[in-house]
Amino acid sequence: MEVSPLSEPVLKVENLRKEFGGLVAVKDVSFEVGPGEFIGLIGPNGCGKSTTFNCISGLLDQTAGSIEIFGKDASNMRPDQIQNLGFTRTFQHTRLWRQMTVIENLLVPPRDQFKPNPFASILQLSSSAEEERLARAYDVLEQLEVPHMAHNLASELSGGQSKLVDIGRSMMGDPKLLLLDEPVAGVAGPLAMKIFNNLRQIVDETGISVLIIEHNMDFILRQGVDRIVVMNEGEILMVGTPDEVRSNREVIEAYLGAAGDESGGEEE
Amino acid sequence: MFILILFLAWLPIAESDDFRFKKVLQVSNVLLTLSIFILMSFSLNLHTGYTGMVNFGVIFFVAIGTITVGILTAPENLHGYDWAILPAVLIALLLAAAFGWALAYPTARLRTDYFAIVTISLGEIVRVLLAGEPLLRVGAVGNAIGISSYPLPFEDMWFCGSETSGPDTNWVSPDACRDDPNLTDTPAYLIGEWLNLGEPAPYMFLLMIMSVVAVILVWILLNRILSSPWGRILKAIREDEEVAQHHGHDVLTHKAASLALGASIAALAGAFWAWKLTGFEPSFMSPARSTFLVWAAFIIGGTSNNRGMVVGAFIIVLMEFVFNVLVAGQGSTDLPLHTTAARIDSLFEWLILSPWEVASLFLVASFVGFAIRSERILETGLAGVAIFSFTAVALGQRSIDESFFGGVVTADMLYFKLFLIGCLMLFSLKFNTKGLLPEVPVRPERPNGGESVE
Ligand SMILES: Nc1ncnc2c1ncn2[C@@H]1O[C@H](COP(=O)(O)OP(=O)(O)OP(=O)(O)O)[C@@H](O)[C@H]1O
Ligand SMILES: [Mg+2]
Numbered sequence: 075m076e077v078s079p080l081s082e083p084v085l086k087v088e089n090l091r092k093e094f095g096g097l098v099a100v101k102d103v104s105f106e107v108g109p110g111e112f113i114g115l116i117g118p119n120g121c122g123k124s125t126t127f128n129c130i131s132g133l134l135d136q137t138a139g140s141i142e143i144f145g146k147d148a149s150n151m152r153p154d155q156i157q158n159l160g161f162t163r164t165f166q167h168t169r170l171w172r173q174m175t176v177i178e179n180l181l182v183p184p185r186d187q188f189k190p191n192p193f194a195s196i197l198q199l200s201s202s203a204e205e206e207r208l209a210r211a212y213d214v215l216e217q218l219e220v221p222h223m224a225h226n227l228a229s230e231l232s233g234g235q236s237k238l239v240d241i242g243r244s245m246m247g248d249p250k251l252l253l254l255d256e257p258v259a260g261v262a263g264p265l266a267m268k269i270f271n272n273l274r275q276i277v278d279e280t281g282i283s284v285l286i287i288e289h290n291m292d293f294i295l296r297q298g299v300d301r302i303v304v305m306n307e308g309e310i311l312m313v314g315t316p317d318e319v320r321s322n323r324e325v326i327e328a329y330l331g332a333a334g335d336e337s338g339g340e341e342e
Numbered sequence: 343m344f345i346l347i348l349f350l351a352w353l354p355i356a357e358s359d360d361f362r363f364k365k366v367l368q369v370s371n372v373l374l375t376l377s378i379f380i381l382m383s384f385s386l387n388l389h390t391g392y393t394g395m396v397n398f399g400v401i402f403f404v405a406i407g408t409i410t411v412g413i414l415t416a417p418e419n420l421h422g423y424d425w426a427i428l429p430a431v432l433i434a435l436l437l438a439a440a441f442g443w444a445l446a447y448p449t450a451r452l453r454t455d456y457f458a459i460v461t462i463s464l465g466e467i468v469r470v471l472l473a474g475e476p477l478l479r480v481g482a483v484g485n486a487i488g489i490s491s492y493p494l495p496f497e498d499m500w501f502c503g504s505e506t507s508g509p510d511t512n513w514v515s516p517d518a519c520r521d522d523p524n525l526t527d528t529p530a531y532l533i534g535e536w537l538n539l540g541e542p543a544p545y546m547f548l549l550m551i552m553s554v555v556a557v558i559l560v561w562i563l564l565n566r567i568l569s570s571p572w573g574r575i576l577k578a579i580r581e582d583e584e585v586a587q588h589h590g591h592d593v594l595t596h597k598a599a600s601l602a603l604g605a606s607i608a609a610l611a612g613a614f615w616a617w618k619l620t621g622f623e624p625s626f627m628s629p630a631r632s633t634f635l636v637w638a639a640f641i642i643g644g645t646s647n648n649r650g651m652v653v654g655a656f657i658i659v660l661m662e663f664v665f666n667v668l669v670a671g672q673g674s675t676d677l678p679l680h681t682t683a684a685r686i687d688s689l690f691e692w693l694i695l696s697p698w699e700v701a702s703l704f705l706v707a708s709f710v711g712f713a714i715r716s717e718r719i720l721e722t723g724l725a726g727v728a729i730f731s732f733t734a735v736a737l738g739q740r741s742i743d744e745s746f747f748g749g750v751v752t753a754d755m756l757y758f759k760l761f762l763i764g765c766l767m768l769f770s771l772k773f774n775t776k777g778l779l780p781e782v783p784v785r786p787e788r789p790n791g792g793e794s795v796e
Contacts, residue, residue: 163588171582187575208786
């Protein structure tokens, strides 16, 4: 959890390019995420945000470009190896383990179980570690206001609840770099706001870095995001603070449109 | 479960002087077979129920156990290696585990259905090899195919007690010990006396006890392992392997470990199978007698629940034995269940010889279904009409004459049994998709130490 003293970027994407057959989903993307930063990633539908995430997390092999995570070249690593560096991501379409209970879903990611010891499990040692994990999982569920669903199967959750459990699940892995793909889409307003505030708080307290894709400009511009990366048609349009983004004509034309003007007006 | 045990007691056998002995033999045989099937379904459940790898090749791992134990322990002059039984079993388990582990790597990128096909072919490859490969033939001369003449675990101790049998002793073989009335301090003799059999207890009894102990040990082992974090990880891999990988788990290694563990459980079943058969041919691996039945137990019993595996295996094995009795009953009037067998025969005869009659009955059923607006009855009726009209047209007198010797139509109980198991599976898949005892969701409570954070 220590913030690197040199303040090297925890995530460094350089000239990332991804083609699907003839379609260029990501043309040329370079950006950095520093330690303890809370960064938003925005852009119109289909501009390549999720594809960028997929390349970073190792789900897809990029066509060109390099990805560095915590100073290590992660361009050709497997997803689990990347994750073991201290990285976690969520998927845009929530993918919980459906035939497992919510609480079980939360108990899979904790990092102290990556090398399960068969002999310890046969002798049923390490039950205290299991209790700690369990207590944490219940705490996380409470923060997300879904503790009453703990014993339901994940397949029985509503869409918004699934999103919440997915966020909780990604927190259980204690990531130092967390990539969230529209985590609060479909979550009711006040709770979504609370989640943003919680994320901000976690970033401040623990010094982790968060990169979040979100279409709701209200959240992105006002809920404590440090910087915003704006993408359009597979390229970076600009990187800047919420204020800079709001006043940038290009962004307004490409993405924010009237809504941007309006919300900008409201703020002043 | 209780009903099933009662059923076991009811299981009829032919009346004779040594009734008690035969009963013990029969019950031991049923329980031994049951244990073997339970072990196999545990293995299948670990692979398919928990890890989500559809494995149609349980018999492959079973055969590794059976063949390895057979070849390693058979005497050298019969082309075996004359190993002691315990190391041979250990090697068999390790070998199966190695095959299981290795299987994970080439199949890593295959989708579940392709993985299933690979496992089917593995089983078939071993079966064909066993039939064709001279190196895999071991045992008594004159036995062109298969493996025989390997020793059975503790048989010596069972029949000879503190003595040993062998060429240089008073007893040529354990059988000689059994037939020697002077040896009265042997386990076989004592248990025979205790059960009032009038002769030493059969070796099957000891084998049954060993297999039941093995089942209990494996059960405890699996319970512990599956309730540990590793069991959870396996289920996560089953549900969505990509996401499990994205949460840091080395999916390939976990799958390999699961395959290896399941493989050695299957190989253990294989070892017991070898001892039960005392000599085997490639046909013991035929899918209709193994893979198919294990899958039936798996589906009927309830996936991802080892208790369900026990119940499923129980149902399948009992069916197997009832039908064995029925087959015998077909042949002779004094044997039990002769009337039932005769009834099945006459039903079958009616189905074959008067298909028009059957078809018209189904036609009536479909009219009834139509009248009372029950779509299900209507559909069943129409399907019946179609099938039996087709048989009536397609089956000439000649095909009947040629299929049934002397024009006597009898049902082949083997197929009848498979037919019934198939029906049971269909029924289970259609109306009770999760089996009799479905997976129990894990619902741990918040530990008392934790404080709630609001
Ligand atoms: N697996 C794939 N195969 C082929 N084309 C893909 C694949 N994934 C994404 N694409 C294409 O790449 C482009 C970018 O998709 P991406 O999912 O990255 O968009 P996005 O920015 O996340 O959009 P949204 O805001 O709607 O989620 C789209 O045109 C999409 O059709
Ligand atoms: Mg997207």
